[in-house]
Amino acid sequence: MYRYDEFDEAFVRQRVAEFREQVARRLSGELTEEQFKPLRLMNGLYLQLHAYMLRVAIPYGTLSSKQMRRLAWIARTYDRGYGHFTTRQNIQFNWPKLGDIPDILDSLAEVEMHAIQTSGNCIRNVTADAYAGVAADEIDDPRVYAEVLRQWSTLHPEFSFLPRKFKIAITGSPHDRAAIKVHDIGLRMLRDDSGAPGFEVVVGGGQGRTPVVGETVRDFLPSEHLISYMEAILRVYNLLGRRDNLYKSRIKILVKQVGIEEFRRLVEAEWASIREGWELDLPESEVERIGAYFAPPTYEPVELIDLGFAQAQRQDPAFAQWVRCNSFPHKETGYTIAVISLKPEGGIPGDATAEQMEVVADLADHYSLGEIRVAHEQNLVLPNVKKADLYAVWQALVKAELATPNLGLITDMIACPGLDYCNLANARSIPVAQRIGERFKDRDLVEELGPITLNISGCINACGHHHVANIGLLGVDKKGQEFYQITLGGRADEHAAIGEIVGPAFSYDQVVDAVETIVTTYRGQRQSGEVFLDTYQRIGIQPFKEKLYGTR
């Protein structure tokens, strides 16, 4: 994992000291709320429905066990004993007091964490494939470049006041697990014919009230030019992006407005001009220095076939089901990627108690070389588990109520905080997720249904990624009552697509029945070997409409 150098350490501490003074001035009345708000947002501090909310950055979703323990300690000491992992691979604390925030930030700084650029119109925390560096299907570890981007974008003086927030995602695998096509910039690692590393650069994707699948602005960008090319895109956006209308200020609107051809021409021209002036790209030695932090750990040689692992699965069907659902192929023989679902039936998607965080930290230390990942689907990942250890890991997870076998299945829902917490929301998300979890609590049925993504957003800002879910629920307000619009057929992978609205919205009371109707329709029409999306693409939306609304 990357370790702070003296510069990182000093500037994070400096920022905490600065914010401590700003908080004191706010509490004493020297600063009005109007003056303080932009300052607190620069430090990840929001004021939500019931309390302040602190959003802490987890760069590219990678955490050490020590950092996880500190998050648990903060949850217990300054909050209500839990934290909420988000689709940006961050963690949010829902109940901190304003006066405690500087101490929380100091505590985070001790473990090389902060809340800088988790809000505001700047380049936000760079997200990455949660299986980066360990996935069997990976071309290269994207975290090296995610860290390069983090260093480049942190407090970048030119890009601290962009027209709007800016999100970058990166994947090192051909199978996109980082939803790169619905980010302002998406980077997919590739190798050219000579084997040299580079990126396909996708631009102008996004969700919100105008969902757009990003378009490729460059088929292959040699990796050594990453920074100068990012600089060129951001400069074009910073200059031409709209600042007069909040809803038209993201880069996706600019790309749509000028067209991808013209946008590409503008970026290439800016890039040429940047490269003429001075050398902006990182020297190879610096990339190597950062890369050394992400060098693969020393894996122990293990037997090709572990008889104990196979036997445990035969003897314990619940374990076997969890292995089938929640483990993913590791690049190293004898190891696996173990995914810890934060979606227990009837639970709150993405929430973990302080005790659960500590269990995960202990498991990471004992079984996963001290490392944890946060997946954008709001789950946790132990990236380096020996198959021989998996049964012990699972048993510990069962005790901590963390062993739900539902990865990628219908109950592995993404849900934003919704109207229970969020000032922007129109409707609740979490209780709907809880009710769907209760409705689909038959684990065998859920597994039999196969991969289905079901995501819920409490408003059109789409923090719950409903646009790119196979089944998407969007909360809307109708005269003070909560209703839910349903979309079908969305997906967030390399074939990203925006879901299609199935018809009029359903009330809070009706929406879970509507989801069940969709699932029943799928089961009735499903052919052998099909997953939900296969069936949907074969039969289209009409049969679902008919079941949901009749033939009207």
Add this chain to the structure above:
Amino acid sequence: MTAQVMTANRLDDGAVVYLAPEGAWSERLVEAEVAEDAATLHRLEAEAERAVRGQLVVGPYLFTVALEAEGPRPIGQREIIRAAGPSVGTDFKVVAANDNDRAGN
């Protein structure tokens, strides 16, 4: 005019509070002063403005309530949740300081 209550978030912890008689701010909606005439409404607005300047609260606004025997009841879902706390489980309900009674409905 419709009955209205002044609400805000408390500056130091962000808690939902309601303007009660004599300029006090309470976490319990049942203790809120209800404005049913223009004069009371203006007085509540002036009190709220004073509380903002005095670093007690942030972002005050009025919202409509229905008057029932047990006290004012919020009309919209947003204010129902602000009054009662998150509806996601029993752990996070609003518990007024030094008072185990749950506010709101």
